[in-house]
Amino acid sequence: MEIAVDAVVVEKRGAVALVRLNQPETMNAISPDIKAGLTAHIPALTADPAVRCLVITGTGNAFCAGGDLRNMTDRRAPSVFARMQQSYAWVEHLVTGKTPVIAAVNGAAAGAGFSLAMLCDLVLVSEEASFRAGFPNIGAAPDLxxxxxxxxxxxxxxxxxxxxxxxxxxxxxxxxLGLALRSVPPASLLDEAMAMAEQIAAGPALSLGLTKMLLNEAIGPTFPAFLEKEAMAQAIAFGGDEFAEGVKAFLEKRKPNFTAI
Structure with missing residues (x-):
């Protein structure tokens, strides 16, 4: 059952929900539309007892190319902090919710796309996938x-x-390195991820949810407390000259020169 053909498409297959970032023309960069789709869908799916596992992937040749820099013109600290808090509305549900989440990384995962993959409990990758932090190239702090x-x-x-x-x-x-469980041929990635999700979904939901909770508690500090500090760090970074140079260089398709600032 397909819910919407939009920036984020959700398809329920039995007890598994497939969440697909669906703006391949921008390599699924986290645009306002994708952010709105994740904000709408993720909390609802993790609260739905009929959904016993999530799979997150991207449409096209990329998983997610990171944040959409074209929509980061307001760099005032209060605005950046508020935007980060809006993102956390869905981010926290992936980590602290009891629903197991699998990332099917079908291509490039950079910046916030790398972050999104690491928010998931298990990660499978296409042989064509890759990861890059991305944040140093634009003078930003790691986020999500x-x-x-x-x-x-x-x-x-x-x-x-x-x-x-x-x-x-x-x-x-x-x-x-341990970023991913295994890599598979591109054509097999989604089938592999769905098979794993169906195996998990057939298990004891309460037990697995409690297991996820205990694993999260074992690695403290608490995730919400960390996110508060992260939002403050990113608000400071976005207001700096280095971020301005990083974004300008990205848009001009050149290497940033941070030492000249």
Whole structure:
């Protein structure tokens, strides 16, 4: 049953809900429409007892290219902080909700797209997928919880390297590092993710939800408290000259020159 053909498409297949970012022309960058779709769908799906597992993927050749820089013109700290809080309305549900979530990373996952994949409990990748932090290239702080989730996937030392150097991680390396469980041929990715989701959905929902809760508690600090600090950090970063240079360089398709600031 397809709910909407929109920036975010949700399709329910039995007890599994497939959530697809659906703006391939922008590599599924998190535009206002995609953000609105996630805000509308994710809390409702994680609160629905009939939905026992979520699968998140992207339409086309990219998973998610990150934030849409064309819509970041208002960089005043209160505005940035408010936008971050709006995003957390769906972000927190993925992590702190009891519904297991699988990312089917079908292509590039950069910036907030990398963050989105790491918000999920399990990650499967296409052999054509890749990851890049992206934030250093525009003078921004990591957001959507990436500085919280990434060290918990791959350890602090490797997380620091990826967040500070901004280097690209291939699908094969993602598996080696622990970013992903396994990589599969592109044509098989969704089938693999759905098969895993159906296996989880057939399990004891209460038990699995409690297990997810305990795993989250074991790795503290609490995610909502972390997000408050993250929002403040990003509000400061967006107001700086380095972010202005990073965005300008991105739009002009050149390398940013942070040392000249």
């Amino acid at each position: 919880g990436l500085a919280f989730t990434l060290p918990r996937f791959i350890g602090m030392q490797r997380a620091r390297e990826l967040l500070l150097t901004n280097r690209r991680v291939t699908a094969a390396e993602a598996v080696t």
